[in-house]
Amino acid sequence: MKTGVRILLVEDNPALLDLMRKGMEHLGEVTTANDGADAIRKVSEQQPDLVVADYRMPNVDGAALFEKLRNSEATRQIPLIFVASRKDIEERLQLMAGTVEDYIVKPFFLKDLVSRAKKVVDRIRLEKLQRGATRLGVIQGRLEEMNVIDLCQSLEMGQKSCRLTLRSGGKECSLFFQNGQILDASLDTSRGDDAFYQIVLWNEGEFEIDFSMAPSRQTTTRSTQGLLMEALRLVDEANRGAVQS
Numbered sequence: 001m002k003t004g005v006r007i008l009l010v011e012d013n014p015a016l017l018d019l020m021r022k023g024m025e026h027l028g029e030v031t032t033a034n035d036g037a038d039a040i041r042k043v044s045e046q047q048p049d050l051v052v053a054d055y056r057m058p059n060v061d062g063a064a065l066f067e068k069l070r071n072s073e074a075t076r077q078i079p080l081i082f083v084a085s086r087k088d089i090e091e092r093l094q095l096m097a098g099t100v101e102d103y104i105v106k107p108f109f110l111k112d113l114v115s116r117a118k119k120v121v122d123r124i125r126l127e128k129l130q131r132g133a134t135r136l137g138v139i140q141g142r143l144e145e146m147n148v149i150d151l152c153q154s155l156e157m158g159q160k161s162c163r164l165t166l167r168s169g170g171k172e173c174s175l176f177f178q179n180g181q182i183l184d185a186s187l188d189t190s191r192g193d194d195a196f197y198q199i200v201l202w203n204e205g206e207f208e209i210d211f212s213m214a215p216s217r218q219t220t221t222r223s224t225q226g227l228l229m230e231a232l233r234l235v236d237e238a239n240r241g242a243v244q245s
Contacts, residue, residue, distance in 0.1 A: 036060025
């Protein structure tokens with residue numbers, strides 16, 4: 001799937017770097033660098049949308065890379081995810097809170113790193129779609145490219161206020177967000193949490209996000225993450241019941 005998002009991976013261990021590249025290549029256009037100095041060269045050649053870097057590297061380490069990126073107006077806003085030891089995170093990286101996108105503790109499972117990176121990639125992709133929208137304040141796309149879960153997590157991370165309209169199989173659902181939280185959901189005669197649970201796995205159809213629309217009521221009882229977790233729990237419970245029967 002082409003997302004239009006450029007990702008730079010920085011790691012001095014060749015085997016781990018190759019593993020990370022293979023795990024993330026479906027998220028976007030992946031470029032690799034074997035240390036901080038190589039990363040700085042790669043950034044100057046083609047600015048990435050996201051940098052995922054080891055913190056402890058020879059020569060130019062993660063701290064120096066961070067300083068270089070943040071001291072340049074052109075690269076200051078690039079999201080940066082660090083892979084680091086728990087000690088480095090507690091003693092060094094937490095001092096950068098608010099300026100580093102995320103931290104991944106070593107040792108880590110590749111699926112966890114990819115999952116955390118995907119949330120940032122989805123948010124970046126929405127921002128790109130918004131900048132390229134043909135209608136002011138409105139972006140459109142296909143659920144085959146960004147499904148309901150991806151969209152909700154991206155809007156939550158970006159703390160967006162909008163109306164998300166979903167269309168699939170002849171049905172239409174409206175979700176209203178306020179600062180990233182779903183306040184109102186409607187599908188046919190269903191409202192609130194129940195309406196959301198029915199559409200959470202939609203992955204075919206269309207979506208439209210209108211940033212000029214705001215919720216006028218609250219019908220949900222959980223946060224965005226709470227709704228997602230409960231919806232997936234209900235799906236898992238239903239699947240187990242189907243297998244047992």
